[in-house]
Amino acid sequence: MINFPKPTVEQFFRTYMISDFTVSRDEKRLIFSSNLNGNVNLWAMDLPAGFPYLFAQRDESVSFIKIDPENRFVLVGYDKDGDENHQIFGLPYAGGLPQPLLTGEPDEKYFFSHLSEDGKRLYYMTSKGNPTYLNTRVHNLEDGSDRLLLEGVEGVTELSAVSDNEEAFVYSRAFANTYVTSFVKIGDEMHNLTPDATKVHIASDPVFTDDSTVYFVTNYDSEYSYVAKFDIGAKQFSRALEIAGESVESLKWHKESAAFYITTEKGVADSLYRVDAEMENLQKLDAPVDIIEKIQVTKSGSLYLLGKSSTVPHNIFRLENGAEWTRLTKNIVLGLESDDMVEPDVVTYNSFDGMEIEALLFRAKPENDNGHTIFWPHGGPQAAERKSFRSMFQCFLNRGYSVFAPNFRGSTDYGASFVKLVEQDWGEGPRLDCLAGIEWLFDEGISDRDKLFLVGGSYGGYMALLLHGRHPEYFKAVVDIFGVSDLFTFYNSVPEHWKPMMERWIGNPERDKERFIKDTPTTYLDGMVKPMLVIQGAKDPRVVKEESDQIVAKLRDAGRDVEYLVLDDEGHGFSRKENEIAVYSRMLDFLAKHQG
Amino acid sequence: MINFPKPTVEQFFRTYMISDFTVSRDEKRLIFSSNLNGNVNLWAMDLPAGFPYLFAQRDESVSFIKIDPENRFVLVGYDKDGDENHQIFGLPYAGGLPQPLLTGEPDEKYFFSHLSEDGKRLYYMTSKGNPTYLNTRVHNLEDGSDRLLLEGVEGVTELSAVSDNEEAFVYSRAFANTYVTSFVKIGDEMHNLTPDATKVHIASDPVFTDDSTVYFVTNYDSEYSYVAKFDIGAKQFSRALEIAGESVESLKWHKESAAFYITTEKGVADSLYRVDAEMENLQKLDAPVDIIEKIQVTKSGSLYLLGKSSTVPHNIFRLENGAEWTRLTKNIVLGLESDDMVEPDVVTYNSFDGMEIEALLFRAKPENDNGHTIFWPHGGPQAAERKSFRSMFQCFLNRGYSVFAPNFRGSTDYGASFVKLVEQDWGEGPRLDCLAGIEWLFDEGISDRDKLFLVGGSYGGYMALLLHGRHPEYFKAVVDIFGVSDLFTFYNSVPEHWKPMMERWIGNPERDKERFIKDTPTTYLDGMVKPMLVIQGAKDPRVVKEESDQIVAKLRDAGRDVEYLVLDDEGHGFSRKENEIAVYSRMLDFLAKHQG
Secondary structure, X not given: OOOOOOOOHHHHHOOOOEEEEEEOOOOOEEEEEEOOOOOOEEEXXXXXXXXXXXXXXXXXXEEEEEEOOOOOEEEEEEOOOOOOOOEEEEEEOXXXXXXXXXXXXXXXXXXXXXXXXXXXXXXXXXXXXXXXXXXXXXXXXXXXXXXXXXXXXXXXXXXXXXXXXXXXXXXXXXXXXXXXXXXXXXXXXXXXXXXXXXXXOEEEEEEEEXXXXXEEEEOOOOOOOEXXXXXXXXXXXXXXXXXXXXXXXXXXXXXXXXXXXXXEEEOOEEEEEEEXXXXXXXXXXXXXXXXXXXXXXXXXXXXXXXXXXXXXXXXEEEEEOOOEEEEOOOOOOOOOOXXXXXXXXXXXXXXXXXXXXXXXXXXXXXXXXXXXXXXOOOOOOOOOOOOOOOHHXXXXXHOOOEEEEXXXXXXXXXXXXXXXXXXXXXXXXXXXXXXXXXXXXXXXXXXXXXXXXXXXXXXXXXXXXXXXXXXXXXXXXXXXXXXXXXXXXXXXXOOHHHHHHHHHHOOOOOOOHHHHHHOOHHHHHHHOOOOEEEEEEOOOOOOOHHHHHHHHHHHXXXXXXXXXXXXXXXXXXXXXXXXXXXXXXXXXXXXXXXXX | OOOOOOOOHHHHOOOOOEEEEEEOOOOOEEEEEEOOOOOOEEEXXXXXXXXXXXXXXXXXXXXXXXXXXXXXXXXXXXXXXOOOOOEEEEXXXXXXXXXXXXXXXXXXOEEEEEEOOOOOEEEEEEOOOOOOOOEEEEEEOOOOOEEEEEEOOOOEEEEEEEOOOOOEEEEEEEEEOOEEEEEEEEOOEEEEOOOOOOOOOEEXXXXXXXXXXXXXXXXXXXXXXXXXXXXXXXXEEEEEEOOOOOEEEEEEEEHHHOEEEEEEEEOOEEEEEEEEOOOOOOEEEOOOOOEEEEEEEOOOOOEEEEEEEOOEEEEEEEEEOOOEEEEOOOOOOOOOOHHHXXXXXXXXXXXOOOOEEEEEEEOOOOOOOOOOEEEOOOOOOOOOOOOOOOHHHHHHHHOOOEEEEEEOOOOOOOOHHHHHOOOOOOOOHHHHHHHHHHHHHHHOOOOOOOOEEEEEEOHHHHHHHHHHHHOHHHOOOEEEEOOOOOHHHHHHHOOHHHHHHHHHHOOOXXXXXXXXXXXXXXXXXXXOOOOEEEEEEOOOOOOOHHHHHHHHHHHHHOOOOEEEEEEOOOOOOOOOXXXXXXXXXXXXXXXXXXXX
């Protein structure tokens, strides 16, 4: 009747994130954080289902949401313009304007850990007085008193579980992304949850099933994470549940039905399970999405889930009668169904040394295809590109670019050995995996040699810079989004509480000076001859603005074609809708300009 | 537990408008316009109830929403930055980005009238070729052909109803707010719906109950509007339904149950009725709000209603089983219940000539009361201050100001004679009613003589300027929001299609020169000695920016204390959230500064 044009890229600008949610104990209210009104704010809906209403306005990213079990107040964490200096605010249960509760100097951090069952004691970690390792404290909300529980030492130390009687505490201590130990502390006694804290492993997500039993997730002595048990009385560790080929990612305990809910990761997607207290009757639950970001089990046994898939933005779901998922939110791409978008193919290729690399290949639909491909090295690097909605990718695809995203060595979800391969080797193995992926694209006829772009953010931005400097012949143009440009300056500029992890992650700039030079993008400035767009958040605490400033300045001095976009009120990511639109528009314009 | 401060004014900044809605014929989708994400856009929800999703993004005010009966497309009207040059756009039923459908030069207007039952013929009025009186045309959406139906003459001529067989058409012709005739046209025959088109009356809201019977709303020969019937075959007018003391405002016909739904106005609130085709069994339905802005009856007989009350912002409701209202939206003031706000008292006082004037008196709660009162002459002037949510008022009240809003002569909802009293008398009777209201406030001890502020918008801004110029001794300071400052320049600057109405409304600047001078605020510049804040939308087509520019310039030349806030992307009202916040903040600061 009326002929409407095909969906355009501007429609993908209008998707919203849902970054967190929680459900009140009485299951009457769900509160979630979303940039629905342009900035991240809290919204609420009255369950069982309902129209969302603005619950708290502060226009800042939310780090946690916790509802008082007796519905007297809500606690929430905010930073400032993405600076990741999270602090703790409170507001009435009716909602309103968040009031400072545990806050301090602008650069201090206050991380929520736990709220007691009666809502009176707030357990938290703070950088105040211990910026590198953090201190754990408990704040009494009735009388305002505040007490030190544990001073962090050796690694970033966080309180990760509190027993119901508030006498046993599980802490984690992080030495690297791949090395996080956990110990239980009762009085002055401390017991590591695994048999040997000096072995490199992860132990996380502890839950007390009673005051003397802790279940947790660990990869102790294993490639894949599994559920383990620690009997505090007997001081005994045991394996409780392994799921072949999958890494257990999170563990929730539902006391009322004596069951665990477990999420696992395998490559590019997640799974969801229920199992009883004896670790029997393991039941796989069909998840409504490929990527599960959070689950919550309520007293009544309802399961709430936040997640997304390649063509489905963040949504919150509820499992009804253990069988059917109801979608409580309707977060869609403006005017589009999943069919209008591109689901990736999961492909594999062999790298330089024969190692198999899995990758996501998003092929532009024939009617959109412009013949060009974007090579996307993911960030992290100890993360992975998964079946997760990225409006940026769908923008590229709508404009006709195919997108290739390899999970090079160092990526998570392929076993403990694989993820460690990037440690102290940022620039060699992963880079060669990228090159092998590019050659595979050419060999398979997916991309022409002269029609490849390079776009990456964070570690992916670092890799984009390094690939550009060392292998410029592959790329028409390069987009670097808050990428590390110099390992030496990066090493010194990360947040204070990251520093204990740097040794294992990157190495030591003095001891490993030669390698640092070899793996530093600015070493290869002469090679960076292709047009480049650099995007940076001014408040980024992870990859600070100077990382981008310096490479832009150096390349401009050398007369190179470099565009530079700085977002004044963003950190390591873009949470404000207008900034996100500015970034996408600029990238698309840049790519279009350099297609010819 | 945690002591939270009292609600603050910033919470009232976070309310949203819902300016229109419609429900698809199959009742599966509801589409509404709201500034939920900062600007006005269309949102949809999948019925029977659901989470709203962005349906169309254009960031402009919406003048109508129409869903194709067969769910192939949606039509919507937009202007540009509030310029009221509405044009017609279309978008797919899935939503997306609106595409121009009937649009032209930026200053041309295209008003939606009707879409045929098969969704193929779009009836509309346009200023193109006839900017003063408008032409009615029909556009064929299948073949794009477009045909003139009626050339407007004498007054603004609009198509207001089309019979099912598309052979009978009811047009209205407006000569003034109080003088709107209607006639039915079949072929070349035209019949006025009332016995005498030369008598001053209103005839509106026609509905065809069959191809030869029209019901409509009129105040022909009556103080109050009633439902009348016109039998096209017999060419016979008859009164059908009167409701004592109330003015019928709108009429909807539900063919399937052969019933009418009627809204009425009486003073500061509305009522809702159902009556059968024979005008028997009149049933009053309890409305969920005091002010009914729109109702829609679906084929199934469901009744949907958009409305608000003094302490309840815009919401959409559905009547279930003819008895219970379900609120489909949850539009609230951030963190507040109605109890946190102020419901007005309805008071009356006698004016200079003994005429009784009704007014709304919002008394600041004792814990907030700052002892000051704001006198608010409403806009229109042929409108009324009613029990309608105004976040501006609740902002004032939260800060401790009481608000007094009289329905001076010329206000609607007090009978046809009363509303005419402002015609050709803008500055005398209504002004004296305002003065009598102010003296009443003093006599009743509600306001101190030295604690009164004056704030008004549009005609209320005009009245604020006039009161300031002639009676400055009453006020501490004055806020003028897009007020008319000079009747001569105003007369010449209104939109072209308003011009036929100016004679009856204001008079003639040559014939009535003396009165124009007497009633023009700038005549009294010498008296305007109190601090003033002037607020104006740059795109305002009704009271153009020059009206504010000139008075600001003149007062500044005279050395007066005048602040001036111009909103570049707004018209006669503030639809963009950030502008609304800027306006409220500035007003509150201004009032606070001049309290002392």
